[in-house]
Amino acid sequence: MNRKQLIVLGVCVALCLLVGIGLWQTSHDLRYTRINLVTHPKGIMGTTCTIAAIVDSAERDKAEKAMKNAEDIIRYLEFKLSTWLENSEISRLNHSGKSRLSNSTRNVVNMAKEAAVYTHGAFDATCSPLIRLWREAEEENRVPSPRQIAHAREASNWESFTITKTAMQKNHSTASLDLGGIAKGFAIDKALNMLRQEKIHGGLVDIGGDLACYRKENIEGTWAVGIQDPFGKGTIASLGLRNGAVCTSGNYERFFTIQGKRYSHIIDPRTGYPAEITPSVTVIAPLAAHADVWATALSVTGKDGFDFLPKTIHSMVIEGTKEKPSFHQTPGFRDYLVKPLNTK
Ligand code: FAD
Ligand code: MG
Secondary structure, X not given: OOHHHHHHHHHHHHHHHHHHHXXXXXXXXXXXXXXXXXXXXXXXXXXXXXXXXXXXXXXXXXXXXXXXXXXXXHHHHHHHHOOOOOOOHHHHHHHXXXXXXXXXXXXXXXXXXXXXXXXXXXXXXXXXXXXXXXXXXXXXXXXXXXXXXXXXXXXXXXXXXEEOOOXXXXXXXXXXXXXXXXXXXXXXXXXXXXXXXXXOXXXXXXXXXXXXXXXXXXXXXXXXEEEEOOOOOOEXXXXXXXXXXXXXXXXXXXXXXXXXXXXXXOEXXXXXXXXXXXXXXXXXXXXXXXXXXXXXXXXXXXXXXXXHOOOOOEEEEEEEOOOOEEEXXXXXXXXXXEEOOOOO
């Protein structure tokens, strides 16, 4: 072959290579078009639930299996941790005075015990006698007496319980435990891990508006999170999140009504009375369990709780009334707002 023929052959081979790569690339892309899968499992912790995944079309089956595993672990944890189910481990402890503890229940109990320390007592899962007292007061439509509150406070502390490696028991007959302020966040974290373990490109788990989400580097954009307006319909802020958790606590959905007056379902364990200082608190944290705890704790302390909020956790506390609201944000919270607060 002369020089000219060699050059022509070289160009043809290069061209074939380029076309080949191009074809492989598009077919590869076609095989890998991105799809969003969403499921809404029913009957989860008495509220709504959404599980979402961002997948390549070729991984649809793997993603659907991961989403089913996520739903299963939420139901498993509800069965262990609920105070709404008679035969959960926590209900058994509360009613019979002792219960064996599975690993997950012990983990949540230990996290709740630690939270009582780092929130300076604002978050305290042993304040269940107080929650029950206010629930009974609502049924009888009368505010509990100071004496009843003092009595309920006596049992509301961690000394009323003994925790061993495999069991937990009450040392005080009227003590009881309520993980309502941390168990949802804990379950969200465990469920999201089911998607991460299967290397799904992006995932989100939402239970009752509390959520955790992630996106791998190859997935641009953020998950959009709206914050409910505590004074009316619609949202008061929108956040954009790639990785992390957002939990909101407020007195606008769940509350006690006694003689026509509304009392928050969140109790200040330090006084025994419902927390009244904030209609809504939103917290952004790496873990949903921590965001859940801090949303309840800051509902008790208001913005003063920012003094002992870890730097990796961001929050917006709304104080005041519809007529005269005040918005207090930690510096890092603003970085997540996709548009300014809608405070008119
Ligand atoms: P949050 O602020 O997240 O938590 C407040 C809850 O924490 C209160 O309801 C109380 O339980 C507790 N609490 C109050 N004050 C304090 C405090 N100072 N420190 C620590 N804890 C405090 N609801 C139903 O209607 N039906 C159900 O079947 C049902 N099952 C559930 C099962 C589980 C496992 C969990 C975790 C909750 C369940 N719920 C159920 C409750 C509901 O889903 C909400 O999770 C619950 O009301 C708390 O969520 P929140 O965001 O409203 O308030
Ligand atoms: Mg919560």
